Amino acid sequence: MKRFILLLFAAAMALSLGGCAETAETKYFYAMDTLMELQLYGDDGTVAALCEERVRELEGKMSVTLEESEIATLNREGRAKVSEDTLAVLQAGLKVSRVSDGAFCLSLYPASRLWGFTEEEQRVPKREELNTAAALIDDGQITLNDGEVSIKPGMALDLGGVAKGYAADCLDALLEESGIDHAFLSLGGNVWVRGGKPDGSAWRVGIADPMGGEYIGIVELTEGSVVTSGGYQRNFTHEGETYHHILDPQTLYPAKSGLKSATVVAKESAYADGLSTALFVLGEEQALALQKARGDFECILITEDSRVVVSDGLKERFTLHNTAYDYEA
Ligand code: AMP
Numbered sequence: 001m002k003r004f005i006l007l008l009f010a011a012a013m014a015l016s017l018g019g020c021a022e023t024a025e026t027k028y029f030y031a032m033d034t035l036m037e038l039q040l041y042g043d044d045g046t047v048a049a050l051c052e053e054r055v056r057e058l059e060g061k062m063s064v065t066l067e068e069s070e071i072a073t074l075n076r077e078g079r080a081k082v083s084e085d086t087l088a089v090l091q092a093g094l095k096v097s098r099v100s101d102g103a104f105c106l107s108l109y110p111a112s113r114l115w116g117f118t119e120e121e122q123r124v125p126k127r128e129e130l131n132t133a134a135a136l137i138d139d140g141q142i143t144l145n146d147g148e149v150s151i152k153p154g155m156a157l158d159l160g161g162v163a164k165g166y167a168a169d170c171l172d173a174l175l176e177e178s179g180i181d182h183a184f185l186s187l188g189g190n191v192w193v194r195g196g197k198p199d200g201s202a203w204r205v206g207i208a209d210p211m212g213g214e215y216i217g218i219v220e221l222t223e224g225s226v227v228t229s230g231g232y233q234r235n236f237t238h239e240g241e242t243y244h245h246i247l248d249p250q251t252l253y254p255a256k257s258g259l260k261s262a263t264v265v266a267k268e269s270a271y272a273d274g275l276s277t278a279l280f281v282l283g284e285e286q287a288l289a290l291q292k293a294r295g296d297f298e299c300i301l302i303t304e305d306s307r308v309v310v311s312d313g314l315k316e317r318f319t320l321h322n323t324a325y326d327y328e329a
Pocket residue numbers: 103104105106108112117158159160161162189228229230233245246247248249273274276277281
């Protein structure tokens with residue numbers, strides 16, 4: 001766990017590249033099982049505190065491990081009245097589930113619980129246990145009706161693949177209300193920027209090296225979200241095999257699609273968050289096909305064989321930094 005926190009910290013540092021004349025209020029805190037960094041220009045700490053409070057409120061509603069959360073209640077009772085926030089996250093997740101043809105799946109919790117990724121102890125489940133879980137996994141059985149959510153008996157949802165992105169979208173709204181025009185947020189692998197830097201230049205967002213080396217490259221962005229999913233972010237080793245936290249809904253095993261990480265750049269962070277998880281599951285070919293077909297996001301894929309693949313619409317804004325990787329501009 002400690003190694004994981006340090007890794008994220010290193011990533012967050014690398015992500016906020018480039019100095020700035022006007023100083024920012026910078027705040028770090030640990031929430032949603034990850035390290036969060038906020039850089040708010042023109043804040044005296046008041047807005048940063050409100051942001052932390054808002055993230056903790058969302059965590060309280062959506063964490064699968066907090067017994068009283070709306071999601072834990074839904075998972076236990078099969079139905080629950082939920083807040084607008086939880087409803088919005090469910091809708092965002094279901095959209096990505098549809099768009100990715102099920103590579104992103106909200107109802108994986110019966111399987112991910114067996115792997116223990118939300119617990120202290122991880123383990124490799126038996127195939128029979130996963131087969132039993134498979135019968136309970138179907139996003140088509142999630143019903144949203146007038147603020148009430150229901151699922152079939154035994155089903156359980158996990159919003160971990162989309163909740164941090166939604167949190168970034170909520171902080172966007174809060175910063176708008178609070179008159180903070182320039183900001184850089186890093187919520188685990190989710191970076192979100194607002195208003196360019198105070199000197200008028202674009203933010204330079206570093207893409208982490210999945211192998212822990214120097215950042216791969218830089219994306220220049222004024223406004224929007226850059227979200228990375230990768231097996232390197234959370235994993236454990238058992239009998240010499242490494243198992244990571246992003247499951248392929250078809251096998252219920254950690255996805256093995258030939259990617260080390262998938263990064264999505266999009267306006268809306270919840271969408272980018274869900275999609276980055278989905279692209280990691282889909283692999284290079286299908287991820288690029290989806291990007292072309294939708295056209296409402298851009299992506300950077302880092303392959304197992306150390307290539308960096310950038311979608312056409314992003315190439316002008318991407319610069320390679322780490323020459324241990326191959327990149328054809
Ligand atoms: P992220 O870090 O955004 O890629 O999300 C990973 C988290 O999403 C995991 O820790 C699980 O909680 C959940 N998850 C894992 N695999 C999937 C999947 N295929 N679809 C949706 N959520 C997933």
